[in-house]
Amino acid sequence: MKFAALVRATALVSAVALIPATTAGMAQVDGRAGPEFAKLFATYQQIKANYVEEVDDEKLIRGAIDGMLSSLDPHSGYLDGSDLQRLNTMIDGNYSGLGLSVIMDDGAVKIISPFRGSPAEEAGLKAGDYITHLEGKLIYGGDLDDAVSQMRGPAGTPIRLSIFRPGRDEPFDVTVVRGVIELEPVTSKLEAGNIGVISVNEFSRDVGSDVFSAYQGLQKEASGRMSGLVLDLRSNPGGSLDEAVALSDLFLDKGRIVSQRGRATGETIYYDSESVFRGQIAKGVPLIVLIDAGSASASEIVAGALQDHRRAVVMGQQSFGKGSVQTLLPLTRDSALKLTTARYYTPAGKSVQEGGITPDIKVPQLSDPDLERRAKFQLRESDLRGHLVNELALEDRELEADKLADPRFKLTSAELKEQGVDDFQLYYALQTLRRTSPNAVARAK
Incomplete structure (x- = not known):
């Protein structure tokens, strides 16, 4: 059993595909835009002639490009130099820094999630925190790339x-x-009762094959047949689309995994099982997928695929809700556009944009002492200014339904700590697998 070589270009962050921008395509400009370009050029001339200080062309052109892209959605942007290099390093998941996934939220740098095992997590930073100053210098209202570069x-x-x-x-x-x-x-x-826990922290290169190897290792370590498996995708901000497909394909042997649909014909692509991996690993083993508000993009692709095919019970909290695809369009040798070109859909045809993946069993992280206070400020895609709107026009109450209290979960973090439980969601998933017969939970037909 081997992984097929992936020939598609690597996708980054939330399905960023690399495709060339043709000269002919870039030259096609709607004739009706002529007067608007005249306004743009006139503005440039006025600034050059009358601004209180001399302004160089690079600053003005970069500002115009940034302005155009920021008017579209929160995930489109212009990349050059170090910004483009930082994006490329995400393929390998290897760089020097803090280990944070951040986004600009109304001028403030907001943490989507710290990567597990990173310096940021060890220092106690949490999803939903705002970074206001770096070394005492206010960064509010500044540039996100500049803040990331400083960190x-x-x-x-x-x-x-x-x-x-x-x-x-x-x-x-x-x-x-x-x-x-x-x-x-x-x-x-490997947990008690031959239950395996595989945590996927990001979708960088070779994640699919790494999960395959991890499961093989668990099988060897187990004293007998595996009786359950937890696939932990919490606080996973996403990454490679190809790796999301590969991971899903590990647990599926038929049917669609995900589709992406864009305005251009070439941006409609279907990804099916059996395209990367033949057969299933863990066939017949009950499977639970854990997600939370920090599970975005590629994580949502995997959770949605396994949920729609009824291969897994999805447990935890509503996911982030990032259902768009960004394409990296080269402009010059050292610059490119990261442009939203498509939306992706689960096998059942559902767009997760705004709404995210709804767990089959909603389980709050009761181990977090700040849970109740931070839940009011939890950041999701639907909270971002300029986000793409779901075609189904979801009502606000539908997007926030997962915040309703569940009477089954009343223990406090202090009470759980006394019982030795420091991760309630994982504890609940393990207990669910232990008290449920193998024939009743998440078994492939």
């Missing part, structure tokens, strides 16, 4: 972050020592 640096060097955490009265400072972020994309552990 990266040589391993072993410290940086002081000022944090505002919703639910707390006062901001506080945290000093984080940068490290080489050699994220372990996949980690695994």
Whole structure:
């Protein structure tokens, strides 16, 4: 059993495909845009002639490009130089820095999630935190790429972050020592009762084959037949589309995994099972997929595919809701556009844009002492200014339904700590597998 070689270009962040921008395509401009281009050029001339200080052309052109892209959606952008290099390093998941997934939210740098095992997580940073200052310098209203560039640096060097955490009265400072972020994309552990836990922390290169190897290792470690498996996709901000397809294909032997549909004919692509991996691993083994508000993009592709095919019970909290595809369009040798070109859909034809993946069993992370306070400020795709709207026009109450309290979950974090439970969602998933017969949970037909 081997993985087929993937010949499609690597996709980044949330399905960023690499395709060339043709000269002919770039030359086609709607004739009706002529007057608007005249306004743009006139504005340029007025600034060059009358602004209080001399402004170089590069600054003005870059500002015009950034303005055009920011008017579209939160995920389109212009990349050059170090920005483009940083995007490329995400393929390998290896760089020096803090290990954070961040986004600009109304001028503020907001943490989507710290990567598990990263310096940021070890320092106690959490999803939903706002970074207001770096080394005492205010970064609110600045450029996200500039803030990210400042947070990266040589391993072993410290940086002081000022944090505002919703639910707390006062901001506080945290000093984080940068490290080489050699994220372990996949980690695994065998729990009591021959139940395996495989955590996928990001979708960088070879995640599919890494999960395959991890499961083989669990089988060897188990004292008998595997009786259950937890696939943990919590706080996984996404990554390679190809790896999301490969991971899904591990657990499916027929049917669609995901489809992407764009305005252009060439942007409509279907991804089916049996295209990367033949057969199923863990066939007949009950499977639970854990997700939360930090599970985005590629994580949602996997959760949606396994849920729609009834191969897994999805458990946890509503996912982030990022259902768009970004394509990297080269402009010059060292610059490119990261442009939203398509939406992706689960096998059942559902777009996760805005709404995300709804768990089959909603389980709050009761181990988090700040859960109730931070839940009011939880960031999802639907909260981002300029986000794409779901074609089904979801009502706000539908997007927020997962925030309703469940009377089954009443234990406090302190009570759980006394019982030795520091990860309630994982604990609940393991208990579910232990008390459920193998024939009743998430078995492939």
